[in-house]
Each structure stands twice: as C-alpha cells, then as structure tokens.
Amino acid sequence: MKTWWKGRKYILAAVCLCLLAGAAAPRPARPAVPAKPAQQTDGPLTGYTVLVDAGHGGTDGGAKARDSGVWEKDINLKVAAALKEALEQSGARVIMTRETDMEYSRGKREDLTARLNLGQQGNADLLVSVHMNEYRSRSESGPQVFYRAGEARSRLLAGTIQQAMIQALKPAKERAAMAGDYFMLSLSIPSVLVECGFLSNAAEEKLLLTEDYQRRVAQAIRDGIVEYASLQIVETGAEES
Numbered sequence: 001m002k003t004w005w006k007g008r009k010y011i012l013a014a015v016c017l018c019l020l021a022g023a024a025a026p027r028p029a030r031p032a033v034p035a036k037p038a039q040q041t042d043g044p045l046t047g048y049t050v051l052v053d054a055g056h057g058g059t060d061g062g063a064k065a066r067d068s069g070v071w072e073k074d075i076n077l078k079v080a081a082a083l084k085e086a087l088e089q090s091g092a093r094v095i096m097t098r099e100t101d102m103e104y105s106r107g108k109r110e111d112l113t114a115r116l117n118l119g120q121q122g123n124a125d126l127l128v129s130v131h132m133n134e135y136r137s138r139s140e141s142g143p144q145v146f147y148r149a150g151e152a153r154s155r156l157l158a159g160t161i162q163q164a165m166i167q168a169l170k171p172a173k174e175r176a177a178m179a180g181d182y183f184m185l186s187l188s189i190p191s192v193l194v195e196c197g198f199l200s201n202a203a204e205e206k207l208l209l210t211e212d213y214q215r216r217v218a219q220a221i222r223d224g225i226v227e228y229a230s231l232q233i234v235e236t237g238a239e240e241s
C-alpha cells in the first residue's frame, strides 16, 4: 500500500488494495465543446450527467469476500447497475464505465484512464466510483466515502452521500467521509469513491451479497447526490484551466 494517507497515521488504512495512488497523476484536458443530450425524465437530478464506475473488473477482481469468496468486482457491478437505475429515475443521465465483467487494460493506470476518458467525452458533471472495502481485522465495518483533498465540492458530495448512507443503512459503525488520494478522483469535477462496506466483516458481507441491500446502498448514494444537488452549487459544465 502506498503512502497516500499523507501523514494521517491515526486513520485506519483499510481500503481496496488495487487502487493506485495518484499524487502525480496527469489530469487529461476536458473536450473543448462538449454536447449534452436532452434529458428524458424530469426529477431532482435532471440536467446532471453522472459517471458511475463499477470498480475493478476482468483480471482485476479487487477484494475477495472472506466467507463466500465472491469477488469485489462482481458486487461493485451490481451496486453500480442499481445506482444507474436509481439515478435515471431521478432524472440524471448516466454514463457507466462498465456493465459487464471487463477491463480496458491490464495496466491499472491505463485502465483507470480509459474510465476517466469516458466521463470527459460524455461531459460528466459528477463521478461516483463504487467499491467494497476489506481489512485484516474482521471487526471493521461500515460504508465510507472518499474525496480528493482540497476539492471543496467533492468533499461536500462525499459528506452528503456519507450522511445518506448512515441514515438509510444504519450501519453498526458510523464512519465519516475522508480525503483519499486516488487516481480515479483526478477529474476536475466533483468526484467520490464509495466503499460500500467491508467484505472482511461477516455480517456486512452477507448484507452486501443480497440484492435488497445492494439496492438500498444504491438508493442511499442517489439520495446523497440529490441532497448535494439541492444545495445548488454544482457548476455544471464549468471549465477549469
């Protein structure tokens, strides 16, 4: 594991091992003249384009659930699909990085860059990357949302999603949104990485494997995004130099 915690040594370093630290990651330029398709459904997220990333895929399984042996990549895909549905019901346009068990490249950075490019090409306003956590101690549990340090809008988005997840899922352990230096968070749009729960915790693993809980997780993430949107601070389509 890289030193992406940057001195926050008191913090539990329990995240997916397969995520690259991205301190020096290049930030690809956004397309000059993005076009936005018309929305089909009216709702609180009408006008928003959300890039939904199901973490890992293909030869990169991510974390392995401790009891069932199910790979993180497969659970991510199910939660991401439920999230797409929930977001579309709220009027958002959704771009998925993947909808099958695949990878863009066996090189981790190339794979993540291809995912980020999809968001740029589609002129996404927000990014949500879906993951499952693990830790050597089986007692750790609870969803946790990560954002890039110094990004105020991402921090706010992470906070509203974290709060919505606590409210909807009532986890035994309530975590706080936290800064994390992930390559996947390197676009200049509000971006979060959601660790939906711990596959190393017996009770949480069981929950995360059920369709009902996957849907509740997805709806909680959507609720957090709706709350964020209600604050009306998203600069949709704003360019950063």
Ligand SMILES: [Zn+2]
Pocket: 016, 017, 018, 055, 056, 062, 063, 072, 131, 132
């Ligand atoms: Zn992961």
